[in-house]
Amino acid sequence: MSESISNAHFVQAVRDRVGEVVVGQDVVVERMMIALLTGGHLLLLGVPGTAKTLLVNAVAKAVDLAFSRVQFTIDMLPSDIIGSELLDQTTGKFRTHQGPVFTNLLLADEINRAAPKVQSALLEAMQERKVTIGNASYPLPVPFLVIATQNPIEQAGTFELPEAQLDRFMLCHRLDYPTSDEEEEVLRRQLKMGLKRVAGGAMPKTAFDMIGGEPVCSQADLVGAMEKVQSVHVSEVFMKHCVEFVRLTRTHPAIELGCSPRAGLSIVQAARARAFVMERDYVVPEDLFELAEDVVLHRIRLSYEALAEGRKPGQVLEEMLRKLG
Amino acid sequence: MIRGFLTLATALALTGFATAEETRVIGIEGEVTVMLDRGDYLPKPLDDRTPLILRVEKIKPAADGRFSYDFHYIGFEPGFYQLADYLTHPDGSPAAELGEAEVEVRSVLPPDHDGALNDYVPRPFPWFGGYRMLLGGLAVVWVLGLFAFIWFGRRKKVVVEEAVVLPEPTYAERMRPLVEAAAGGELTISGQAELERLMTGYWREKLALPEQRMAAVLAALKHHPEAGSLLRALERWLHRPGGASPAEVDELLEPYRHLPVAPAQEVTA
Numbered sequence: 001m002s003e004s005i006s007n008a009h010f011v012q013a014v015r016d017r018v019g020e021v022v023v024g025q026d027v028v029v030e031r032m033m034i035a036l037l038t039g040g041h042l043l044l045l046g047v048p049g050t051a052k053t054l055l056v057n058a059v060a061k062a063v064d065l066a067f068s069r070v071q072f073t074i075d076m077l078p079s080d081i082i083g084s085e086l087l088d089q090t091t092g093k094f095r096t097h098q099g100p101v102f103t104n105l106l107l108a109d110e111i112n113r114a115a116p117k118v119q120s121a122l123l124e125a126m127q128e129r130k131v132t133i134g135n136a137s138y139p140l141p142v143p144f145l146v147i148a149t150q151n152p153i154e155q156a157g158t159f160e161l162p163e164a165q166l167d168r169f170m171l172c173h174r175l176d177y178p179t180s181d182e183e184e185e186v187l188r189r190q191l192k193m194g195l196k197r198v199a200g201g202a203m204p205k206t207a208f209d210m211i212g213g214e215p216v217c218s219q220a221d222l223v224g225a226m227e228k229v230q231s232v233h234v235s236e237v238f239m240k241h242c243v244e245f246v247r248l249t250r251t252h253p254a255i256e257l258g259c260s261p262r263a264g265l266s267i268v269q270a271a272r273a274r275a276f277v278m279e280r281d282y283v284v285p286e287d288l289f290e291l292a293e294d295v296v297l298h299r300i301r302l303s304y305e306a307l308a309e310g311r312k313p314g315q316v317l318e319e320m321l322r323k324l325g
Numbered sequence: 326m327i328r329g330f331l332t333l334a335t336a337l338a339l340t341g342f343a344t345a346e347e348t349r350v351i352g353i354e355g356e357v358t359v360m361l362d363r364g365d366y367l368p369k370p371l372d373d374r375t376p377l378i379l380r381v382e383k384i385k386p387a388a389d390g391r392f393s394y395d396f397h398y399i400g401f402e403p404g405f406y407q408l409a410d411y412l413t414h415p416d417g418s419p420a421a422e423l424g425e426a427e428v429e430v431r432s433v434l435p436p437d438h439d440g441a442l443n444d445y446v447p448r449p450f451p452w453f454g455g456y457r458m459l460l461g462g463l464a465v466v467w468v469l470g471l472f473a474f475i476w477f478g479r480r481k482k483v484v485v486e487e488a489v490v491l492p493e494p495t496y497a498e499r500m501r502p503l504v505e506a507a508a509g510g511e512l513t514i515s516g517q518a519e520l521e522r523l524m525t526g527y528w529r530e531k532l533a534l535p536e537q538r539m540a541a542v543l544a545a546l547k548h549h550p551e552a553g554s555l556l557r558a559l560e561r562w563l564h565r566p567g568g569a570s571p572a573e574v575d576e577l578l579e580p581y582r583h584l585p586v587a588p589a590q591e592v593t594a
Contacts, residue, residue, distance in 0.1 A: 235564040240518035284560045285521065286547075289540040321539035325525035 010225045011277050013216040017062035021210045022051050023189065024182035031173045031294060032059050032147065034273040036222065037229045040170025040266060041126050041146040043111075043298065050175045052149045054207050056107045063222055064215030065104035066141065072114035074157060078121035082131040096133050101125050104141050104219075108148035112158040122146070123165045143222065163257060163301060170266045171291070172298035225276065232272040233282040241288055241324060242267045248320040249296060254306035255316060259299045266295050285325060292321055350431050354399045356382070359408075359426075364392035366412040366420055376402035377430065379411040400430025496527035497581075504578045510571060517563050524559060524581070528552040 011033055018029050028044070032055065035042040044052045053069070060067035070081060083099035100106065101122065108122060125131045126146050130139045148169070150161075166172065178186065193205040242264050250258030271287035278287075297313050306316065349355035368381050383395040400406070409423040503520040506512040512520065525546065532549060534542050547553040558577050562569040569577070 233564075233566045236514045237518045237521060237563040240514055241522075244518070282565050284564050285525075286540070286543055289543050292540075318539055322526075323522075325522050325529070325539065325543065 010217055010221050014059065014062045017212060017216045018055065018058040020212060021058050021207050022055055023185045024178045025051060025055060025175070028055055028173060028175060029059070030274070030277055031171055032056070033277055034270050034291075035145055035147065035171060036063065036143070037226055037273040037276060038170065038269045039143055039145060039226070040269060041148070041168060043166070043169040043172040044147065044149045044175060045152050045172060046149070046175030047153055047177075048151060050177065051207070052175065053107060053109060054211075056105070056147045057208060058211050060105040060107075061211050061213075062216050064218050065143070065222075067105045067107070068100035068103040069107040069109060070100050071109045072111050072118065074113055074115060076114050076118045078118050081118060081122050082125060083133050085134045094134070096136070096138075098133070098138065099131075101131060102138070102141060104143055104145065106144075106146045108146055110151060111148040112150050112160060114159065116159050119159065119161060119165060123168050126168050143219075143226075163299070166298045167260055167262055169298065171270060171294040173294045174297075229273050229276045231281070232275045234268055234272060235282065238271070238283050238285070238288070239268065241285055242271075245288065245292065245296075245320065245324055248323060249300050252316060252320060254302055254311055254319075255300050256303040257301035259296055263295055263299050267291060270295060289321060289325070293317060349398070349400060350433050351400055351403060354397060356395065356397050357428075359394045359396060360387060360391050361394055361423075362391055363414075365415050366394070367415060369411050369413045371411075376400065376404065377406045377411065377428070379406075379408070379428075381412075398428060400428070403430050403432035405429050496523050496530060499523050500527065500581055504581050507578055508575055508582065521559055521563055524555065528555070 014033060015026070015029055022029070031042060034040070036059070046052050057067070057069075079099065081099050082101050083097050085094040086097050087093075088095045111119060111122070114122075121131075125140060126144075129142075129144055130137050132138075152174075177183075189207075189210075193207075193210065195202045196205045196209055245267070246259045246261070246264045249255055249263070252258070267288060268283075270291045271283040274287045274291060275281070275283045293314065296317060300313060300316075302311065302313055302316065364384055364386060366381070366384075368379055371378060377398060377400045380397045381394060382397050383393075385393045385395075387393050405427045406429075407423070407425055407427045409420050409426070412420045412423065414420060500520065500523045503512060503516050503523065506516055507520065525543070528546055528549070529542055532546070532552065534545055543556075547556055555577070558569075558573075562574055562577065
C-alpha cells in the first residue's frame with residue numbers, strides 16, 4: 001500500500017479515501033492537505049453538522065498519523081492538554097503523564113469554548129512544537145499539526161481567540177453547507193449504512209464507522225510529499241505580488257489591523273503546497289487568489305467606520321485582490 | 326420673705342433682668358441667676374400659646390443655705406411676667422411666696438410704631454420707559470435678531486467653477502511603457518509584477534465579467550480563448566522555472582504594443 005505510493009498520487013489517494021466517507025468538501029480536504037504538507041495549523045469555521053470532525057478523522061486515518069481529539073470546554077485546564085506530573089504511589093516518585101497534545105494530528109474541537117489560559121497553552125505548543133511539564137521540556141512528535149474547529153454562530157460562553165493567537169493558524173477556512181446534490185448523496189449513503197452489532201446489541205452505523213481501517217499512505221509518503229513541496233519554485237514576481245498584497249492590508253482605509261509578516265510566509269508556503277496538490281512545480285497568482293481568503297481574513301480587523309458602514313471583511317478582501325489583477 | 330424679694334431684685338439688677346435698659350426683646354434668649362430660699366422649684370408645664378418660656382438650667386446650693394437658680398427665658402410677647410406664674414412646688418402647688426418678682430420682655434418696635442418697616446415714597450409712573458417698555462424693546466430686538474440670523478445664514482449662491490480633471494490612465498496607457506521595457510529586456514521584477522496585474526485587469530475590464538470573487542474571475546479569464554492563452558503564457562514567462570526566451574516574450578507582448586489608447590477626455594467636476 002503506502003510503500004509503493006508515488007508522491008504524485010499521494011494527494012489523490014488521500015482524497016479518494018476521504019471521499020469514501022465525506023461527500024463533497026473538496027476545498028476543505030485540499031486545505032487540510034496544504035496544512036499537512038506545510039506543517040501549518042488549520043482553523044475550521046463552520047456550523048455544526050458540516051463534517052468537520054469526520055473530515056479530520058478521515059484524513060488522520062488515511063495518512064497513518066497518530067490522532068487525538070480534544071473537546072474543549074470551559075472547565076479545562078492546561079494540564080488536560082499538555083499533561084502533568086503525577087505521583088506514582090507504588091514508587092513514591094513523580095512520573096510525567098503526557099497529554100493529548102503528544103500526537104501527530106490534534107483535533108481541537110470548539111477551541112473557543114476553552115478558557116484563554118488553555119488556549120494559550122495549546123497555541124504555545126503549536127508555535128514552539130514543544131511543551132514543558134514540571135521542569136522538563138518535551139518535544140512534540142513530528143509532524144505535528146493542529147486542526148481546530150469553531151462554531152461561528154454560538155458565541156455565548158465562548159472566548160474569542162485574539163488576533164495574535166489567530167495569527168498562529170496558517171489557514172482559517174470557512175466551511176459552506178453542501179450543495180443539494182451532495183446533501184442528497186449524504187442521505188443515500190446514510191440509508192445504506194445499516195446496523196453495527198456490538199456484544200449482542202446493535203445501533204445504526206454512522207459515517208465514523210465507515211472510515212477505512214488501513215491507511216492509504218504512510219508517514220514516509222507524507223515526508224516525501226513535504227520534500228516535494230519544498231522544491232516547488234516560487235518566482236520573484238510571485239513574491240512581489242505577495243508582499244504587495246500584505247502591504248495593501250496594512251494601508252487599506254477600511255482595515256484597522258493589517259497582516260503580519262507571518263501572513264506573507266503563510267501565503268508562500270500554502271501556495272507551494274497548493275501547486276503540489278494541483279500537480280505543478282511552480283506557483284502562480286491563481287494560488288494566491290484561491291488562498292487569500294483563508295490566509296488573510298482571520299488576520300485583519302476592520303475599522304469601526306467600515307463596520308458601521310456595513311462592510312464585510314470579505315468585501316474588503318475582494319477590493320484588495322482587484323488591485324492585484 | 327422680704328429678704329427673698331430683695332435678693333431677687335438684686336440679682337435681677339446685677340444681670341439686667343427686669344431693668345429697662347438691659348431686658349431682652351422678643352425672641353432673644355436671655356439668662357439670669359436668682360437666689361431663692363427653696364431648692365425644689367420646678368418649671369410649670371406650658372402650652373403652645375405661652376407668651377414666655379422659662380427654663381431652669383441649674384440649681385446650686387449657696388453658702389448661706391439658700392439656692393442659686395440659673396434661668397433661661399424667651400419671651401414671645403412684650404410685657405412683665407411674674408416668676409410665680411412659671412414656677413411651682415414639687416407637689417404642684419403654686420409658688421405664691423415668690424410674690425411679684427417679674428421679668429420684662431420688651432418689644433423691638435416702639436409702642437406707637439405704625440407697622441411700616443421700610444420707608445415708601447411712591448414715585449410717579451414714567452412717561453417713557455419702565456418694565457413694560459423694557460419687555461417690548463427686548464421682543465423687538467429678538468425679532469430683528471431672528472431676521473438677521475435668517476438673512477445672513479441663507480445659502481450663498483454656489484458659483485460653479487469648471488475644473489478639469491484628467492481621467493485615470495487606462496490599462497492600455499499604463500501597460501505601454503512596461504511592454505516597451507519588456508521588449509527592450511529592461512523590465513524589472515517589480516515591473517513584471519505590475520505588468521501581470523495590469524494585463525489581468527485589462528482583460529477583466531475588456532470582457533466585462535460579472536462581479537464575483539477574484540478567484541472565480543481569474544478562472545473565467547483562463548477559460549477565455551484569448552485571455553486564457555495570454556495568462557498561461559504570462560505564467561510560464563514570469564513564474565515557471567526557466568521562464569521564456571526573449572523571442573517568446575516579444576511574441577507574447579506584440580499585440581499589446583499598439584493597443585488603441587482612448588483620447589483624453591475632460592471631465593467636469
